[in-house]
Amino acid sequence: MPIIQSQISITSKEFLANKEAFQKRVEELHRRRGEVKLGGPEKARELHKKRNQMMVRDRIKPLCDPGSPFLELGMLVGLDLHNNELPSGGFITGVGLIHGRRCMILAHDATVKGGSYYALTAKKHVRAQMYAWKHRLPCITLVQSGGANLPEQPGIFPDDGQMGSIFYNQIMMSAEGIPQIAIVHGPSTAGGAYMPALCDEAVIVREQGYMYLGSPTLVEAATGEIVDAESLGGGEMHCKVSGVTDHLAENDSHAIAITRDIVERLGNKPEMRWQVAEAMPPRHDPAEIYGLINHDHRIPNDTHEILCRLIDDSNLQEFKPHYGDTLICGFARIMGFEIGILANKGVLFGESALKGAHFISLCCQRDIPLLFMADVSGFMVGREAEQTGIAKHGAKLISAMAAAKVPKYTVVIGGDYGAGYLAMCGRAFKPDALFNWPNARTALMGPDQAAMVLAGVRQGIYDREGNTWPEDEKEKYKQMVRDDFDAFANAYNFAAHLWSDDILDPVETREVLALHLDIAGRCPAEETRFPVFRF
Template structure:
């Protein structure tokens, strides 16, 4: 069975599969398609949401590149944060040796997979491995560190060193079956726990193991009956700004995203370039922060107040980001924009409630950070296909660098024509536009994926349902500069 056929056979018929990092690694490696040789996502197995991590042996033998490691680690951390059982479909040749600098030495790479497995086990999160092919070197430790291991007779093999390496290292001549076959590990070494006859049998055993896991914890939030939005969800496409210099109307987006289109706004007359308020998605209450222009001092102070309310009431936060950044200039600086922005970032970073970020347009500079950018570890983060993010917009970057260049030329007594200036700015704009693309962010795993705007509501409902089973954690705020 191919990797997606295995996943289809594993999850409940007709149930959704929320794929994570589908585009990771796209275009980054020669001969490696999007996904970096692995499929990860949340699927329902025997009525239980689980994180599924599946090697694709058709891509370089299921070996791990740097991006494969990062994707595996991201899937584990998502599972850990949402307390999801991990089911790993192992079919991997271990590390792709030429890429060792991006696989071996640092935190967040291959070693972190093992570290996370140990930590998740200590935290009581079930882990099941299904050995469906050859698992070599580090690939053998992944199942060995799981709670239970299923292996397929005649297809599944586990060894720290394959027959060739053993011969080179010790001179011993041995075959794969004797060295690490399913029969040996099930009857002699005890490394595996369940012996299957084929892929389908192994996946059926796995479904039984998941069904026997302890019951899920009760929901921490009261979930009301879900109500359709006031306007059709696909109407969002009519709202998306085609001009990157003009933001999307996030207030209108909310009417097509939240239950009944009902948005109870907080401080509606103050700091109007940031919308804050309460709504429900799929019956779950959320605290929404949605951009409505550049961030001013008042906007940042409002955000700080609102986030503290949501933390006190244990309400998840949803950030709809479409912002060019914080206001700059003498008047803004005198009004304490840096101090107010620091309060906003402190509140957002400290908040221990689930946090979800969706970039609906452009998200630049410190505005990207304040709206719960990747550095602040949102529970999940997605971009719409039109989404963009960068340290600044293409025009601003080109103009800023051109001004520096012009000042240097004129200081030396030279002159710079408009044509030469435009020739200087054009490649800078192109570079920033390519960098800011949603697909560039997805391929580099700076977001969890690119989602269709019309699927945003369904995706958030699923994510909130997962978070509802996690324990509440009190928030301890950092120092707020007054």
Template sequence: GAYVPAMADESIIVKQQGTIFLGGPPLVKAATGEIVSAEELGGADVHCRTSGVTDHYAQNDHHALQLARQSVARLNRVKPMQLDIREPVEPLYAAEEIYGVVPKDSKQPYDVREVIARIVDGSEFDEFKALFGTTLICGFARIHGYPVGILGNNGILFGESAQKGAHFIEICAQRKIPLVFLQNITGFMVGKQYEAGGIAKHGAKMVTAVACAKVPKFTVIIGGSFGAGNYGMCGRSYDPRFLFMWPNARISVMGGEQAAGVLATVKREQMEAQGETWSAEEEAAFKQPTIDLYDKQGHPYYASARLWDDGIIDPADTRTVLGLSISASLNKEIEDTKFGVFRM
């Protein structure tokens, strides 16, 4: 670790906070018998005044950030601009209205367009295939002047929704337009009718499109993120440049009640095969620990603490956070996209 600042172009160290050494005070004492404090061994004064390991002496954290900005400003590089950037326009609706748009009960449906209207420039949203696959909302907009393609959930993903999503992602990848995913998804539709209708291959088209798209991708989990729906809506494994969660978000393989229901069904069938009975009270007691576990491990704080996301954000800050994220992503040139095979 001590070699990292020594190998950097420029290093900043904070007075009476930062220390750099190959071996700390306990190791020095054990190896040589010398008794020395961390500050005396490798503090800011040592490395800025004597050793020369660091280049900039910061009085505090605020000063360190100021010095870092100055260093970045001297990089002498121009950000490659491949997008048609316009002057930003504030949304027609206040960002704080999102608090009233999104219900407290995650099971209660709402129109994701109401969220989109409060984060995009001028609240202008050019919807794509508005009458087809209506449980997935797709369309073009701008955020802080940057063109984006937005995908937002308005219910479970059906075959039509997945095909629409794959089509839209292909268009954005071809045009090199960044993608924004607003996740509130329980998964893909299941059942005999939908399996026969090809939900697996249609879902695979959308997942393939998400996985292959080389444009900058940004995900905000604004509600639930469950099962394969997480894949289709660009979860962490699908390489979004940034992934943020709202405080009301939940993420897991499936909902706690669904998981408990599956386990209870298996348990009940086993007991019935053995000629045993199982009361409703016993079943509820069996399911509760699973529900509690999913509630705990599906919480955004649990996920964020394990770096499954890039932070929990205030819903009212979503527009600002996405604007900064898009700007940061443009330091890298947008690559061409090559898609795999789409099963027809």
């Protein structure tokens, strides 16, 4: 039995120092999650409650089956951006269980800028839709939106992937038989009105939910007609006159109950296509990972020790363990789900890349999902590496990874730089989900390397012009570059811009991955077709 044997002393000074430093990161993560879960400013929250409306997260909870998990995506979107006035992008997305059926729930937070759309809001909405489309999840949209935030026009209106794509995705998913259901919880204008209108079924709350392409104020300004909100776009009107909505609810709770009834009657639920074994805990406590992550981010982590605390029974059937050993490849289970793991243990050499490509092809043939655990400075450079074909071998790994049609997940557990980030299934290569641990750092290169490169370029300009660059000014410039790259690489920066789906506490990783695998396993398998490989 290929059990990973831990060689770490959990009472050593180094372990305890790492653990203390990482616990502070975890505490910060949970504190920041708590802050964004509050929603908009206190004044907006109080006004919302005064109108006898449920807060957005309080709407989601009863919509889901009691005691079931809500797999939230993009919770930290907008963090530290827009003066911190856009928590979660003003929009909550995630997968919940409704009458035993996995559904994508998309919900406006009306306490955040009236539920209006910023560029990040639209990006998050589209990201959630694409996840739902790929996994054929019914979409339940809890609508209460003022539509487009006009000053954000460049980021929400003209291009693919913005607000127009939200409507396109709704239409095309419906055409493919993926149910689209909406609840109109409050005033929903313009784009906010199109969303429920484009759904298969729509519920609206009496004397609370309103939907119109132009508000009463806009109608008066444009046409001179004076009209009240109820006759222009209220629940009674839309259910009895226009026919735009299908079900009239008395309040938020009633609307949620109606929606649960609709979901209950969506037909047969998709079946699991894989054999899932009984879940077994790792032989070592996952919380010990805190002491394994080096508090100096420039030092790589011991990936075997981390895997020992992440996979079922610490059991890893390693593939080619004596070849290309800077990339660990192996078969394991996470909460009973079989998975193929590619985990960095140093810089990527040609042999590592060949091994990774070979392993990916095995997983594709066997319909085994892939997990990329990224902690890599990139590919090896230098004359020997180039002469032995590092470019073509790296291309094989990237091509195999990109073409693989099995579910793919990426967890950045350390530094993830340059082409190494791309090869380990970075965001551009469309993993089903990408997560960072709180210590994760991702960039074109590390801060020190960037400072050296850019200072070298600038020094060359001084030399060509026959000028001298004073050492103190050079060091000041290099520190500015370090600071810029350091801020960019931060895991919170990636989460805020939705370049990752979330930051995970390492002890959450097993459960989160298992929830994603459970969703992926209920979709039909896809055939992988590999491109031409350069041999």
